Amino acid sequence: MHSSRHRLIGLPALALLLTAVGCSSGDDTVSAAVPSPDAKVTGLCRDLDEVLPARVGGESRADPEPASALTAGWGDDPAIILRCGVIRPPKMVSPEVAEGRDADAVPGGVEGVDWLMEKRDGGGYRFTTANRQGYVEVTVPSGVDSSGVLIDLASAIRRTVPWQEGYTAP
Numbered sequence: 634m635h636s637s638r639h640r641l642i643g644l645p646a647l648a649l650l651l652t653a654v655g656c657s658s659g660d661d662t663v664s665a666a667v668p669s670p671d672a673k674v675t676g677l678c679r680d681l682d683e684v685l686p687a688r689v690g691g692e693s694r695a696d697p698e699p700a701s702a703l704t705a706g707w708g709d710d711p712a713i714i715l716r717c718g719v720i721r722p723p724k725m726v727s728p729e730v731a732e733g734r735d736a737d738a739v740p741g742g743v744e745g746v747d748w749l750m751e752k753r754d755g756g757g758y759r760f761t762t763a764n765r766q767g768y769v770e771v772t773v774p775s776g777v778d779s780s781g782v783l784i785d786l787a788s789a790i791r792r793t794v795p796w797q798e799g800y801t802a803p
Contacts, residue, residue: 663712665697665704670718674767678703678717680793681769689713690773690782711757711774713782717794719770722761725749743780744787750779765794 670678682702687694692708705715739750740763747763756775760783761768769790773779 663695663697663706663710663714664699665706665714665716667699667701667703668716668718668720670703670767674718675703677767677794678769681717681789684789684793685715686785686789689785690777708777713774713777714772715786716770717767719761719768721768722749722751724751725761725763743783744791746783746787746790748783762790762794764797764800765790766797767794769794 668678679702682705685694685705689707690713692713695706695708695712697704697706697712697714703717707713741748741750747765748760749763751759751761753759753772757777758773758779760771760773760779762770769786771782771786773782
């Protein structure tokens with residue numbers, strides 16, 4: 634009798650779980666992990682969110698879930714995703730990247746914003762700002778013009794995420 638009691642309690646929970654999974658499986662909402670930066674960088678990211686363009690790479694803004702001022706998106710799944718306040722990528726300080734010996738990660742600049750470009754498994758690229766007081770990551774799916782995306786975002790990043798202290802802009 635004790636085991637049937639557990640079975641009855643477990644059935645409603647299982648039904649609720651299946652209902653939740655069923656509802657979300659047909660949902661076209663894109664999701665993105667929300668970073669957890671310190672208060673200073675969070676403020677910079679909120680400022681960035683307020684000036685991000687409505688269109689990037691020819692796509693309209695469609696923010697990912699959960700809603701946050703630290704994330705933004707454009708287009709459908711796969712979408713262009715921006716996450717502000719991410720941790721510094723390990724490859725950013727790699728001597729192989731700095732010396733051009735890592736073909737999967739390349740430093741460079743676009744419209745006054747320095748980026749680390751990393752090829753992603755399955756196609757597309759991840760770009761992370763360098764030499765700024767907060768790290769901004771942009772993932773661009775394969776088939777999307779990455780340079781156009783970075784050009785579209787450059788002005789907003791330059792205005793809201795200052796250079797690191799002690800860094801002299803080129």
